[in-house]
Amino acid sequence: MELDLIRRLSQPASTKVVLCVLDGLGGLPGPRGRTELEEANTLNLDRLTEEGCLGRTLPVGYGITPGSGPGHIGLFGYDPLVYEIGRGALEGTGIGFDLGPNDIAARGNLCDLDAGGLVTDRRAGRLPTAETTEVCALLRQITLPGVELFVEPVQDQRFVLVLRGEGLSDQLTETDPQREGVPPIVATATAPAGERTAGLVREWVERATALLAGRARGNGVLLRGWSGRPDMPPFPELWKLRAAAVTVYPMYRGVAKLCGMDSIEGAHTLSEQIDLMKQHWDEYDFFFLHYKYTDSAGEDGDFARKQDAIAQFDQAIPAILALKPNVLVVTGDHSTPASMAAHSFHPVPLLLWGDLVRTDHMHQFSERNCAHGEIGTILAKDVMPLAFAHAGRLAKYGA
Amino acid sequence: MELDLIRRLSQPASTKVVLCVLDGLGGLPGPRGRTELEEANTLNLDRLTEEGCLGRTLPVGYGITPGSGPGHIGLFGYDPLVYEIGRGALEGTGIGFDLGPNDIAARGNLCDLDAGGLVTDRRAGRLPTAETTEVCALLRQITLPGVELFVEPVQDQRFVLVLRGEGLSDQLTETDPQREGVPPIVATATAPAGERTAGLVREWVERATALLAGRARGNGVLLRGWSGRPDMPPFPELWKLRAAAVTVYPMYRGVAKLCGMDSIEGAHTLSEQIDLMKQHWDEYDFFFLHYKYTDSAGEDGDFARKQDAIAQFDQAIPAILALKPNVLVVTGDHSTPASMAAHSFHPVPLLLWGDLVRTDHMHQFSERNCAHGEIGTILAKDVMPLAFAHAGRLAKYGA
Numbered sequence: 010m011e012l013d014l015i016r017r018l019s020q021p022a023s024t025k026v027v028l029c030v031l032d033g034l035g036g037l038p039g040p041r042g043r044t045e046l047e048e049a050n051t052l053n054l055d056r057l058t059e060e061g062c063l064g065r066t067l068p069v070g071y072g073i074t075p076g077s078g079p080g081h082i083g084l085f086g087y088d089p090l091v092y093e094i095g096r097g098a099l100e101g102t103g104i105g106f107d108l109g110p111n112d113i114a115a116r117g118n119l120c121d122l123d124a125g126g127l128v129t130d131r132r133a134g135r136l137p138t139a140e141t142t143e144v145c146a147l148l149r150q151i152t153l154p155g156v157e158l159f160v161e162p163v164q165d166q167r168f169v170l171v172l173r174g175e176g177l178s179d180q181l182t183e184t185d186p187q188r189e190g191v192p193p194i195v196a197t198a199t200a201p202a203g204e205r206t207a208g209l210v211r212e213w214v215e216r217a218t219a220l221l222a223g224r225a226r227g228n229g230v231l232l233r234g235w236s237g238r239p240d241m242p243p244f245p246e247l248w249k250l251r252a253a254a255v256t257v258y259p260m261y262r263g264v265a266k267l268c269g270m271d272s273i274e275g276a277h278t279l280s281e282q283i284d285l286m287k288q289h290w291d292e293y294d295f296f297f298l299h300y301k302y303t304d305s306a307g308e309d310g311d312f313a314r315k316q317d318a319i320a321q322f323d324q325a326i327p328a329i330l331a332l333k334p335n336v337l338v339v340t341g342d343h344s345t346p347a348s349m350a351a352h353s354f355h356p357v358p359l360l361l362w363g364d365l366v367r368t369d370h371m372h373q374f375s376e377r378n379c380a381h382g383e384i385g386t387i388l389a390k391d392v393m394p395l396a397f398a399h400a401g402r403l404a405k406y407g408a
Numbered sequence: 409m410e411l412d413l414i415r416r417l418s419q420p421a422s423t424k425v426v427l428c429v430l431d432g433l434g435g436l437p438g439p440r441g442r443t444e445l446e447e448a449n450t451l452n453l454d455r456l457t458e459e460g461c462l463g464r465t466l467p468v469g470y471g472i473t474p475g476s477g478p479g480h481i482g483l484f485g486y487d488p489l490v491y492e493i494g495r496g497a498l499e500g501t502g503i504g505f506d507l508g509p510n511d512i513a514a515r516g517n518l519c520d521l522d523a524g525g526l527v528t529d530r531r532a533g534r535l536p537t538a539e540t541t542e543v544c545a546l547l548r549q550i551t552l553p554g555v556e557l558f559v560e561p562v563q564d565q566r567f568v569l570v571l572r573g574e575g576l577s578d579q580l581t582e583t584d585p586q587r588e589g590v591p592p593i594v595a596t597a598t599a600p601a602g603e604r605t606a607g608l609v610r611e612w613v614e615r616a617t618a619l620l621a622g623r624a625r626g627n628g629v630l631l632r633g634w635s636g637r638p639d640m641p642p643f644p645e646l647w648k649l650r651a652a653a654v655t656v657y658p659m660y661r662g663v664a665k666l667c668g669m670d671s672i673e674g675a676h677t678l679s680e681q682i683d684l685m686k687q688h689w690d691e692y693d694f695f696f697l698h699y700k701y702t703d704s705a706g707e708d709g710d711f712a713r714k715q716d717a718i719a720q721f722d723q724a725i726p727a728i729l730a731l732k733p734n735v736l737v738v739t740g741d742h743s744t745p746a747s748m749a750a751h752s753f754h755p756v757p758l759l760l761w762g763d764l765v766r767t768d769h770m771h772q773f774s775e776r777n778c779a780h781g782e783i784g785t786i787l788a789k790d791v792m793p794l795a796f797a798h799a800g801r802l803a804k805y806g807a
Contacts, residue, residue, distance in 0.1 A: 365748065368441075381780065383779050385779070387470055393471075394472065395471040398473065403472065404473075405473045406473065406474050406475060406478055406488070407475035407477045407478035407488065407494075408495030408498055
C-alpha cells in the first residue's frame with residue numbers, strides 16, 4: 010500500500026538525487042570512547058552536516074541485524090519484511106545472470122571433502138577463480154529431467170547454481186553445514202512444495218560429487234541461499250525516473266538490478282565510480298553509489314582501517330558535490346562495528362543534504378549527533394520518500 | 409482496528425479539550441537562520457511550553473506533503489491513508505451542503521475562455537461572489553436524465569457541482585487543465601465505473617458553456633476534485649463526547665462536519681471564535697479551533713506576515729486559557745514554509761498542555777525544540793489519543 014502511494018504521488022522533475030551507501034557505516038565506541046565515524050577525519054561530511062540535517066535509519070526494525078540484501082532493499086524504499094531477496098538470487102544477479110521468474114538460485118562453494126565425505130575446508134582453500142571457472146564448465150555436463158541448469162563461476166571458490174523450470178521452489182534445506190568435520194547436509198524439502206526441487210538437487214549434488222572425485226582441492230559442493238527472483242515493483246517506475254547503480258562489487262549491483270535500476274559498470278575505485286557518474290550524469294535522475302571498504306574493515310574487526318575508509322570516502326565528497334546534485338544522502342545499509350567484526354542491529358547514521366532541508370545546526374557527522382538530529386530515527390524504507398520529497402519529486406497527497 | 413480500540417477504551421468525563429490548528433504552522437529557516445515560529449513573538453505560547461511538552465507530528469508519513477483534508481483528518485485521529493476526502497466533498501460540506509451517500513461533488517471555478525475556447529484566466533479575475541451566485545442560479549436550469557443536480561456558489565469564482573443518483577462514480581478526469589492557454593480538459597472515465605458519470609459531466613459542461621456564452625467574464629467552467637462522501641466513524645461516537653468546530657473558513661468546518669462534529673458558526677475573527685467557544689463552553693467537551701492566517705501568509709511566501717500571524721494567535725492564548733480547558737493542543741495540519749510558498753512535508757510543531765503532562769522544560773515553542781521534545785515525532789493520528797488520555801478520557805487497556 011505504501012508503494013501504491015509512492016506510485017500515485019511521484020512526479021517527474023529535473024532534480025538529481027545521489028544516495029551514497031557506506032556499507033556497514035555505523036559503529037560502536039572504540040578504546041577512546043568514540044566510534045570509527047567519530048574518530049575519522051570527515052571535514053567534508055561535517056560541512057554537509059552543517060548545511061544539511063542528521064538522523065538515523067533502522068534497516069529492518071529495532072534489534073534486527075540485516076544482511077546486505079534487506080539493508081539495501083530498505084534504503085531503496087522497499088519494506089525488507091515484505092520483499093525478501095535470498096543470497097542465491099543476489100549472487101546470481103550480481104554476476105549479471107538474468108534471473109527469470111521460473112528460476113531458483115543457490116550460492117555455491119567448492120569445498121574439500123575427505124575420504125569419508127566430511128568437509129575439511131568449506132572454501133577449498135579459496136580456490137582460484139580460474140580453476141572454479143573450469144570446474145563450472147565440467148559441472149555443466151550434468152543434465153536433469155524437466156529443468157534447465159546453469160552453473161556460473163563468481164569469484165574464488167564461489168559459484169551460482171540456477172535451476173530453471175516450472176513448479177520449482179526454494180523450500181528446501183541448504184547443503185552447507187556451515188562448519189567443518191561433518192558431511193554436507195542432504196537437501197530436503199522444508200514444505201511439500203519443495204519435494205521435487207529437493208530431489209533434483211540431491212541428484213545434482215551426487216553427480217557433481219562423482220564428477221569432482223579425485224581432485225586435490227574442490228572435490229565437493231556446498232549450496233545455500235535457495236531463492237527465486239523477488240517480485241519487486243521496479244524502482245524507476247515507482248519514482249518515475251531513471252536510476253543507475255555505480256558499484257564496484259557484484260552483489261550491490263545485483264540488488265540494484267533486482268530493483269530495476271540500470272548498472273553503470275567498469276569502476277574499480279571510488280574515483281572511477283564518480284567519474285562514471287559524471288560521464289552519465291545527464292542520463293539519470295538518481296544514482297546509487299556503493300562504497301564497500303567501511304564494511305570490509307568492520308568485518309575484519311579493524312577499527313583503524315574502518316576509520317581510514319570513512320576518511321577516504323570523505324575526500325571524495327567535493328567531487329560528488331561538483332556534479333551539483335540537488336539532494337545528497339550519505340548513510341549505510343547497516344552497522345558493522347569493528348568491535349563486533351560483524352553486521353549489527355544498531356541504528357545507522359544518516360545525513361540528508363539539499364535545498365529544502367530544515368537544518369539542525371549539528372557540526373559533525375557522528376552517531377551521537379545523528380541520534381539527536383532533525384530527522385529522528387526512521388525506518389530505512391522512509392529514506393527515499395524523504396530524499397525525493399526534498400527533490401520536489403512527490404506531489405501533494407489529497408486536497 | 410485502532411479506531412476499534414478507541415471506541416472500546418474511550419470513556420465519558422467532565423474534562424474539556426481544545427485543539428488549536430494553526431494552519432501550515434511549520435516552517436523553514438529564513439534569512440536569519442530561524443523559522444517563522446522561531447522569529448515570532450510568542451510569550452504566551454512559550455509560557456505554555458514551559459508548563460507543557462513539545463513534539464512534532466507527521467501528517468501522513470515521511471516525505472508526504474498533505475492537503476488540508478488529510479492534514480485535518482489525521483489530527484482528528486483518523487488515518488488519512490484509510491479515509492480520503494476529495495476536494496469536491498470538502499468544498500461541498502464546507503458551505504453546509506449535506507453530502508449524501510449517492511452524491512458526487514466537484515469543486516468548480518468560473519473561468520474566462522477566449523473565442524477559440526482556450527482558458528485565459530482560470531479564476532475569471534476572481535469574479536465577485538454575488539456574480540457567481542447569479543451564474544449558479546442560471547446553471548441550475550440545466551437538467552440531466554437520471555440525476556439530481558446542485559450548483560452552489562462558494563466564494564469569489566468558486567462553486568460546487570453535485571450530481572446525485574444511483575451508480576455515480578468519482579472515477580473521471582478533472583476538467584481543469586491547471587494552466588492557461590489551453591482548452592478545458594474533456595471529462596473522461598478513468599475506469600469503466602466512471603463512464604456514465606463522465607458522459608453526464610461532458611453534457612453538463614457543454615450546456616453550461618452554451619448558457620454562459622457572451623458573458624464578459626466567467627464564460628466557462630472548470631471542475632476538479634471529484635469525490636463522494638467518505639464513510640468515517642463519527643468522532644463524537646468514537647470518543648463518547650460532544651465535539652464542535654469553530655472556524656472562519658468553510659473548508660475546515662466542512663472536514664469537521666464530515667467527521668461528525670457540530671459546527672458553531674458566525675465567527676469572522678479569532679476573537680469572535682473564542683467568544684463563540686465561551687458561549688457554548690458547557691455544551692461541548694471538545695473544541696476544534698481553526699486559524700487560517702499562518703497558512704495564507706506561508707502560501708504567499710510572506711515570511712514576516714506568517715511570523716505576525718503566529719504572534720497574533722499568541723495574543724489570543726490568555727482568552728483561551730480563561731475558559732479553563734483541561735487539555736490544550738496547539739499544532740498545525742502541515743507545514744507551509746514561506747520560503748516554499750506551498751504546503752510541505754516537514755514535520756509540524758506540536759504543543760500539549762494540561763495537568764498530566766510530563767514537562768520537558770523547554771522554554772520556547774519552536775521547530776528546533778519540538779524536534780527534541782518529550783513527545784517525539786509522532787503521526788498526526790496519535791495526537792487525539794494523547795490529548796484525550798491527558799484528559800482522563802481513555803480507560804486502561806487490559807486487566
